Amino acid sequence: MVKGKLIIIGGAEDKGDDNDKGKIDGEGGVNDYYDNGILKRMLEESSKKEKSRIEILTTASTVPEEIGEDYVKAFGRLNATNIGVLDIRTREEAHDEKFLKRLKAADVVMVTGGDQMRLTSILGGTPFLDLVHEKYIKEDFVYAGSSAGAASASNNMVFQGTSDVSLFKGKVRVTSGLGLINNVLIDTHFVTRGRIGRLLQIVVANPRLLGIGLEENAALMITNDTNMVAVGPGMTMLVDGRSIVDTNFNDVRDGDAISIENVVVHVMSKYDSYDLKKHKLSIDHRNNDRE
Amino acid sequence: MVKGKLIIIGGAEDKGDDNDKGKIDGEGGVNDYYDNGILKRMLEESSKKEKSRIEILTTASTVPEEIGEDYVKAFGRLNATNIGVLDIRTREEAHDEKFLKRLKAADVVMVTGGDQMRLTSILGGTPFLDLVHEKYIKEDFVYAGSSAGAASASNNMVFQGTSDVSLFKGKVRVTSGLGLINNVLIDTHFVTRGRIGRLLQIVVANPRLLGIGLEENAALMITNDTNMVAVGPGMTMLVDGRSIVDTNFNDVRDGDAISIENVVVHVMSKYDSYDLKKHKLSIDHRNNDRE
Numbered sequence: 001m002v003k004g005k006l007i008i009i010g011g012a013e014d015k016g017d018d019n020d021k022g023k024i025d026g027e028g029g030v031n032d033y034y035d036n037g038i039l040k041r042m043l044e045e046s047s048k049k050e051k052s053r054i055e056i057l058t059t060a061s062t063v064p065e066e067i068g069e070d071y072v073k074a075f076g077r078l079n080a081t082n083i084g085v086l087d088i089r090t091r092e093e094a095h096d097e098k099f100l101k102r103l104k105a106a107d108v109v110m111v112t113g114g115d116q117m118r119l120t121s122i123l124g125g126t127p128f129l130d131l132v133h134e135k136y137i138k139e140d141f142v143y144a145g146s147s148a149g150a151a152s153a154s155n156n157m158v159f160q161g162t163s164d165v166s167l168f169k170g171k172v173r174v175t176s177g178l179g180l181i182n183n184v185l186i187d188t189h190f191v192t193r194g195r196i197g198r199l200l201q202i203v204v205a206n207p208r209l210l211g212i213g214l215e216e217n218a219a220l221m222i223t224n225d226t227n228m229v230a231v232g233p234g235m236t237m238l239v240d241g242r243s244i245v246d247t248n249f250n251d252v253r254d255g256d257a258i259s260i261e262n263v264v265v266h267v268m269s270k271y272d273s274y275d276l277k278k279h280k281l282s283i284d285h286r287n288n289d290r291e
Numbered sequence: 292m293v294k295g296k297l298i299i300i301g302g303a304e305d306k307g308d309d310n311d312k313g314k315i316d317g318e319g320g321v322n323d324y325y326d327n328g329i330l331k332r333m334l335e336e337s338s339k340k341e342k343s344r345i346e347i348l349t350t351a352s353t354v355p356e357e358i359g360e361d362y363v364k365a366f367g368r369l370n371a372t373n374i375g376v377l378d379i380r381t382r383e384e385a386h387d388e389k390f391l392k393r394l395k396a397a398d399v400v401m402v403t404g405g406d407q408m409r410l411t412s413i414l415g416g417t418p419f420l421d422l423v424h425e426k427y428i429k430e431d432f433v434y435a436g437s438s439a440g441a442a443s444a445s446n447n448m449v450f451q452g453t454s455d456v457s458l459f460k461g462k463v464r465v466t467s468g469l470g471l472i473n474n475v476l477i478d479t480h481f482v483t484r485g486r487i488g489r490l491l492q493i494v495v496a497n498p499r500l501l502g503i504g505l506e507e508n509a510a511l512m513i514t515n516d517t518n519m520v521a522v523g524p525g526m527t528m529l530v531d532g533r534s535i536v537d538t539n540f541n542d543v544r545d546g547d548a549i550s551i552e553n554v555v556v557h558v559m560s561k562y563d564s565y566d567l568k569k570h571k572l573s574i575d576h577r578n579n580d581r582e
Contacts, residue, residue, distance in 0.1 A: 163482050164507070167526040167558060191454050194485030196528070200558060216455070235458040235548050237487070239556075248560065251576045257526050257560030259574040265530075265556050267458060267491060269539065269548030283550040285542045 004136035004143060005045050006180055006222040010188040010214030010234060011113055011147035013038045015074035031233050034078065038219045038232045042108065043080055045221065047140040052107035054083040059122050060114030060148040064089075067112045094126035103131050106141075113147030113188075117159055120152060120177060129178060136180055143180060147188045152177045154184050156209060158198055166197030170254035174202055181225060183276070185209045190237060192216050203241035204249050204260050210276065211239030220268070228274040238266040238274065238281070295427035295434055296336050297471055297513040301479040301505030301525060302404055302438035304329045306365035322524050325369065329510045329523045333399060334371055336512065338431040343398035345374040350413050351405025351439040355380075358403045385417035394422050397432075404438030404479075408450055411443060411468060420469060427471055434471060438479045443468045445475050447500060449489060457488030461545035465493055472513060474567070476500045481528060483507050494532035495540050495551050501567070502530030511559070519565045529557040529565065529572070 016033040034040065046052035056071045058064035068085030075083050086102060086109075088094050103109065109132065111119065123129045135141040145153050154177045161172030174185065185202050187195050190213035199211035214220065218234025230236060246261040268274060271284035307324040325331065337343035347362045349355035359376030366374055377393060377400075379385050394400065400423065402410065414420045426432040436444050448468030456462040465476065476493050478486050481504035490502035505511065509525025521527060537552040559565060562575035 163485065166482065167506070167560075191457065191485050191488045194454065194482050194487075196485075196487045197482045197526075200556075215458070233548065235488075235550075243555075246572075246574045248563075248574050248576055257524065258558060259526075259560045259563050259572075260556075260558040261572045261574055263556045263558075264534075265491075265551075265554045267549060267551040267554075269458075269550045272539075272550050281537075281550075281552045283537045283539050283552055285539055 002137050002224045003139055004141040006136070006153060007042055007045070007142060007144040007219055007231070008150035008153055008186055008212070008214060008222070009038055009144065009146035009219040009232065010150065010190060010216050010236070012189070012216035013146055013219065013232065014217055015039065015070060016077040018077070036233070038217070039074055040078055041219070041221070041231045042110070042142060042144055043078055046108045046142045048107055050078065050080045051082060052080065053105050054080060054108040054110060055086040055102060055106040056083065057109055057111045057149070058085060058087045059089070060116060060119045061112050062114060071110060071112065088122060088128065091122055091126060094123050094128040100127060100131055103128060103135070108142040108144065111145035111149030111152070113149060116148040116152040116157055116177070119148060120157065120175070123178065133180070150188050150214060151186050153180045154186050155179045155182045156185050158185060158187055158202060161198040161201065163194035163197055166195070166201060167258050169249065169252055169256050169258055172198045172201040181222060183209060184212050186212045186214065188214045190215045191235070196237070199239045200260060200263060201258060203239050203263065204244060204247050204258060207241030207244055211241070213237040213239065226275060226277050228276055230268045230270050230272045233270060236268045238268065240264040240266070240279065242279070293428050293515045294430055295432040297427070297444060298333055298336070298433060298435040298510055298522070299441035299444055299477055299503070299505060299513070300329055300435065300437035300510040300523065301441065301481060301507050301527070303480070303507035304437055304510065304523065305508055306330065306361060307368040309368070327524070329508070330365055331369055332510070332512070332522045333401070333433060333435055334369055337399045337433050339398055341369065341371045342373060343371065344396050345371060345399040345401060346377040346393060346397040347374065348377045348379065348400055348402045348440070350379045351407060351410045352403050353405060362401060362403065379413060379419065382413055382417060385414050385419040391418060391422055394419060394426070399433040399435065402436035402440030402443070404440060407439040407443040407448055407468070410439060411448065411466070414469065424471070441479050441505060442477050444471045445477050446470045446473045447476050449476060449478055449493060452489040452492065454485035454488055457486070457492060458549050460540065460543055460547050460549055463489045463492040472516060474500060475503050477503045477505065479505045481506045482526070487528070490530045491551060491554060492549060494530050494554065495535060495538050495549060498532030498535055502532070504528040504530065513567070517566060517568050519567055521559045521561050521563045524561060527559045529559065531555040531557070531570065533570070
């Protein structure tokens with residue numbers, strides 16, 4: 001049983017705009033940052049709502065001040081101001097009691113984008129990551145990640161493979177992630193950056209993993225390692241390789257083109273849910289922008 | 292019964308390089324232009340091989356001289372020199388006896404990239420297109436198209452929908468193509484430009500159409516409206532919507548996010564074949580770069 005909530009975001013999520021504040025974007029629909037944005041949902045899911053203590057973890061980024069400030073402003077627009085930027089730059093800092101104390105007090109940790117290998121190499125095997133896991137399992141805690149922060153959340157993490165070579169054997173690389181969730185492989189900026197090929201290669205190599213392709217401004221919330229609900233305006237593609245009936249994957253050499261027969265793909269949009277244990281999608285048939 | 296051969300290319304096909312001539316690219320494998328390129332295969336499939344009369348149809352392009360010259364050089368590197376550039380710019384020219392005579396004498400028509408709407412609006416309903424159809428059905432004739440030239444080959448043709456909006460209802464547009472093949476929807480530059488979303492939207496709107504997503508430097512050859520063989524180094528994704536069990540497509544409004552349950556996807560690489568009538572993929576298990 002996991003008490004925490006995992007929110008994974010495909011990157012480039014809406015962060016609002018000072019000029020829009022109080023106004024309604026469109027007709028107050030699914031795209032309205034103040035009513036329906038991913039960060040708003042994150043606050044709603046947190047234990048103390050707007051009063052929750054939020055730490056922005058900028059370790060993945062090479063421009064931590066800038067990205068940290070963006071999130072402080074974005075949450076500020078939603079009246080959440082109990083917020084800090086946790087810029088752990090080294091493994092040494094990931095052992096620092098000062099940072100551990102701040103993590104202990106946090107209701108939400110928001111892991112920013114950047115390079116996911118920075119997250120694993122700096123946080124992997126440290127007291128900081130251990131405490132993240134403990135809080136995620138035992139507390140009413142929100143662990144959220146966007147882009148690299150989302151990609152790194154699972155046990156297996158993709159870190160290489162541009163779209164143009166992603167279906168040539170060996171051109172996509174997977175390594176170990178931060179391990180908050182198992183049996184999935186999370187990719188981000190999915191449609192925009194043409195990443196279907198890399199999920200297909202990962203899934204054909206091991207259909208145990210469900211490929212989760214989060215588009216920009218898309219998010220899923222996962223509770224108890226089982227229930228996955230779409231909470232962002234964008235779409236998510238699920239790539240399920242259990243149905244594969246044939247492939248040349250084991251016949252061809254590195255660099256050769258891959259063939260795959262019969263992968264099942266789903267597209268999730270807001271309010272849809274997916275049961276990770278039963279492998280079953282439930283599509284919500286109401287209009288997307290109802291309230 | 293169709294006697295002609297249809298070769299559709301995902302764009303950006305290898306056109307060789309004068310400096311490489313005679314040399315072997317890599318180890319003479321699947322990527323070697325002179326031995327295994329798409330244009331080489333096109334010559335092999337044509338009735339008179341290197342001596343075939345080839346017409347480069349540049350109507351889709353706004354830089355017809357440039358693109359025409361590129362193909363003349365590319366075929367020239369393969370010792371095919373009986374070649375002309377057919378630059379039909381207007382509907383009037385598509386009635387011109389001079390051009391019809393040239394088409395009559397052609398063994399291969401290679402339709403270049405550009406804007407597929409130029410092809411349909413300039414050639415649609417003209418004696419030129421009628422003659423293309425007649426030759427394709429009755430003769431040992433190769434009709435090849437790359438990028439826009441491929442996308443326009445089918446009865447239904449996609450012409451709009453950038454990757455970032457491609458899974459919002461109504462953001463992908465289909466219109467009538469040149470009609471050489473039915474029951475498919477051909478998209479190009481498929482992985483590189485992140486176009487999976489638009490095929491998914493097209494297929495959910497009508498699962499009668501098999502979505503064909505040709506990546507760059509990928510090609511399929513279709514014979515007798517039935518047999519489809521991968522002949523290029525690149526990969527092709529097939530999107531088969533007949534298996535769809537649920538969608539919100541009819542519930543949501545234009546601009547809303549689409550959900551889809553259970554689309555079947557295949558990945559084809561060189562030497563694989565697909566039967567368009569039986570809807571069956573056959574993966575070739577030999578090494579890709581064998582000779």
